[in-house]
Amino acid sequence: MALTVGALRRATLELHDAREVVTISALSSKLGFTPRQVRSFVDSVNGLREELRIYSARDFVALMYVDAADCLRLKGEGVTYIALARELGLPRQTVRSAFERHPDWAVYMWLSSPVDAKRKERKHVYSAAVSELRRKKIKRSRWAVAKECGYVLNLVLRDFKRDPTLWDLLKD
Structure with a gap:
């Protein structure tokens, strides 16, 4: 089977129907190609990434942190590194380093220090x-x-x- 735009569209629809997140790795496992091949094909076709609404790993991680911050606010807790780490089940250093790499996330989530x-x-x-x-x-x-x-x-x-x-x- 060749890697075509139609095959990518069908795989994307199948992932949406299964309520899975559409990522490069999910598409590559669905189509039987390596993630590198799928990524290079998607990047070579102008506007395909936006059309298929493919989440990059960075977008997905940011959404995961935003969702955890919303859950904390609904519980009435403050949004801190420690609370996010507890909510996500991740080590504190992982959460802290993610916000050091992307300081704009802290602004969007109204993150406060302990x-x-x-x-x-x-x-x-x-x-x-x-x-x-x-x-x-x-x-x-x-x-x-x-x-x-x-x-x-x-x-x-x-x-x-x-x-x-x-x-x-x-x-x-």
Whole structure:
């Protein structure tokens, strides 16, 4: 059997019907050619890759990370390297190196570092502590917030220094 555009179209339709992702490797196994032969043929025909909607490995990996990030958001968790690694079942270093190779992915997925995620979590704790101080009619200060939360004062001072919006919590 020769490698033709018609054969590629039929194989693509079969993969779509089977609800499989159309990649070069899937097409090559379906048609009985090597991935190198299929890739060179697809690249030689102008616009064939777009017509057949062939995912490159990079696109598929990016979609996999986006899907995992969406699942984490639906669960109410923050999207971090550690959470993505846990969701995908991959080592942390694999996830981290993927985002180092493609830094634009982090922007699209609103990826936050573990430090930012912890700071965001502490911000919610500070908000609850200020509400409790307000309820008890205790003067609101950074020291009182630290005491109410059970955090070390230096941690609270550093968070208030880095995030100016926390000062709004202390205002009446």
